[in-house]
Amino acid sequence: MHLSKKTEYALRALIYASRFPEGTTFQIRDLAEKNGIPKKFLELILLELKKAGILSSRRGVGGGYLLARRPDTIRTGEIIEVFEGSMNAGDGKKVPGRQGAREPSPAVARVVAEASRAAAAVLSRWTLADLVREEDEAAERRRMNVMYFI
Amino acid sequence: MHLSKKTEYALRALIYASRFPEGTTFQIRDLAEKNGIPKKFLELILLELKKAGILSSRRGVGGGYLLARRPDTIRTGEIIEVFEGSMNAGDGKKVPGRQGAREPSPAVARVVAEASRAAAAVLSRWTLADLVREEDEAAERRRMNVMYFI
DNA sequence: CATATATCCTATCTAATTAATAGGGTATAA
């Protein structure tokens, strides 16, 4: 499964957002600088996350973004769907198609749908809170490894 | 999960190939015409499937392509991997990356890897023989529906 | 109320990837 840069940036942004105390905002500029993400590109991404009801925002001086809900209620699959479209079948926009082109085989469609559902099931088991915890544990493991080698 | 045109064409081609008696060949031209696939494009695809050990071929007059193995030994995942690359993590070619860019979060990597494995498991359960059977059953269902409406 | 701040919005540009063509080369049966 391949994630686009948009999705990757979105996930990093939301992990970042999760580290702020509930109700306090962060600024795009800081997030962009600290994570090496192009600021203007990040604006578009956060805006989409807002429209999806995952982030909310306050404009003007002292404003910024913040999570719209608690991290343990935001599923990873929900985030990915915003940028990659539904993992499940039948989400595609119908294009006219070239002359002579046939419909994709129903058998293929079914297998793909089943595989997508299997992946979606995993992605909906993991919440943003799990990602943060996992990230902290990975950092801790790295720290222990460094100590081991000294 | 999105399939590229190449993968779609490859799957259609292999379902088509499965319908010929073992050991008999079919021609690119016929396959292309009957399925509305650009012939020259299809050549490239069949060639890749041959290199992957899924098809074999005979050149010259009376030649053509045929399955290299029996349909019930060819897994759907194997076919898809030829064109989409491994479903599992760590298959990407490392690109230098822009200044300031960070590594993708280990937490994200892990979730994606788990989701990919779940999808790959489904795709490796289904064989080409299953696809053909499923397609035939779908056709039969359509036929019954038509009768019902008469 | 002026100003600085920070989000909001739409359009455009560029690079990369995918899809498709093109034009012969090579093996083989008849």
Add this chain to the structure above:
DNA sequence: TTATACCCTATTAATTAGATAGGATATATG
């Protein structure tokens, strides 16, 4: 020796992803 059908490399066209650009709008604060 000829017609057939796969084999191979290169090029072009179309689409999508990634990134920039330039301002519009809302708001806290002096």
